[in-house]
Amino acid sequence: MVSDRQNIEKGSDAEFFADMRNTVDAPGATDHVATDDDDVIRELGPGLVHSLFSAIKTVQVHDLGNRATQRSLTELQEHLRTLFALDSVVSLRVSPDYIHLNDVRLNIESQSYGPFTYVMEGVRERDVETIELYxxxxxxxxxxxxxxxxxxxPDDDVFDTVETRLSSAGVVNIKIVQWVDRERHLQAQTDEKRNIRKESTQVFFRTVLLMGEVLRGIEQRRVLRVKKAERLTQQMVDIIQTDETILLGLTSIRNFDEYTFTHSVNVCILSMLIADRLQLYKSDIARLGVAALLHDIGKTYVPQSILNKPSKLDGRDWELMKYHTFFGVKELSRIKAPREIIDGLFVALQHHVHFNGDGYPQKSDGWDLRLFSRIVTVADYYDAMTTPRIYKMDPVYPDRALRFVLSKSGQIFDPLIAKVFIQAMGLYPIGTVVELDTAERGVVVKQNEASRFIHRPMVTPVLPDGTFSAGVEPLDLSERNRNGRGFRRSIVGTIYDEVVEYEKADFFMKE
Ligand SMILES: [Fe+2]
Ligand SMILES: [Fe+2]
Structure with missing residues (x-):
């Protein structure tokens, strides 16, 4: 079933990407996100495979002392030297369809197809998965x-025989790793992934639960549990610094019923993601997380009739709504842990103040707009924009929301923070539902590792009935056509579909 609210937005994506790429790659952009070495390896890879291929061919025909052999080995040596400048080991790993050089998957161009296939098959036939050169x-x-x-x-014990042959010939600076090791390694990776998935889901929902208690507790004037919030945000920093994929997926789930709680948790996660990319200290990131969780705490003083009003607020209602910033300060001042909560006070007061001084409350000359407040403003806007609300049933698609952040950079948002946020989220943030030029639909589950493929993430395919499964291998949108020209699949637009949204919750929460 496809929802009648399904809405496909197309249009000037090309401009948007160009615009975004210019910004992302602009000189002076923070450099810790791009993996430049990976791009270099991707560039060098085909050359190495080609020279390896011709060296293999030559040594099969000629002696080692032969001039042609020496020439092809010298050429191979030159390629290796360039790679050793990047890393102390050069590793060539084959998977059924690809060659990975130092863990970077090489793209097979049409003219490289022969050498790539020859090397891949030759290695695999010998039960070898990785060749490591020192x-x-x-x-x-x-x-x-x-x-x-x-x-x-040899007929039997292929790996052992080849390994013995190599050591008898005195090869010590090249090691081979058996295919079976890879399987064990993969198993370990899967276990770790499963743990992070479980941990991410647990910490997310514990925090949502805590926010429920905190916000309801305040209504009953109970003491705020800052210590517990601190413990949860510390746990979240650990996850963000390991693999934030699932946490980000969880922030993309839209749940009408618990908006206030999930909004606080989403803003907390997105703010900490920015702080991590800004390379703040771990303890500072966790403190920011607590402040972000509590940014809208003043809304508990605003009547539900105003918070849930289905139409635009005006006059007195809007004035009262704007007061949630002062109410926040008032509420947080009651806490008897001033050191822990001082950041929260500023964030509660300043998160609607714009970078250029507009917004509310009126910026005073007596205080600066703090870094934490500037970070929370970006996260808060983004989450509010992408969430359907009673007065705004159709949310802004994530990529459009990012475009808005970009367009208001320097006005509402601190330009550096806006840029870092866009870099961290990718052009299509995790959880975005996209339509492909193959008429397939998919959910973005991972950003592409190569920064030049920022617009070609990994997507899990969605079936016609709106369901999709974690067991299905995601599609890599940077995969090229068989002839090496063009791409197999490209994004043509973003979609909002209620069924897919519903399924998404299940997908990101499943262990
Ligand atoms: Fe707010
Ligand atoms: Fe907010």
């Missing part, structure tokens, strides 16, 4: 290795 390796040792490794394949 800096001490020289051209002669490379030659001996290639001759022994790519020599005749």
């Amino acid at each position: 800096p001490e390796v020289n051209a002669d040792e490379c030659g001996i290795f290639l001759k022994e490794f790519f020599g005749e394949i």
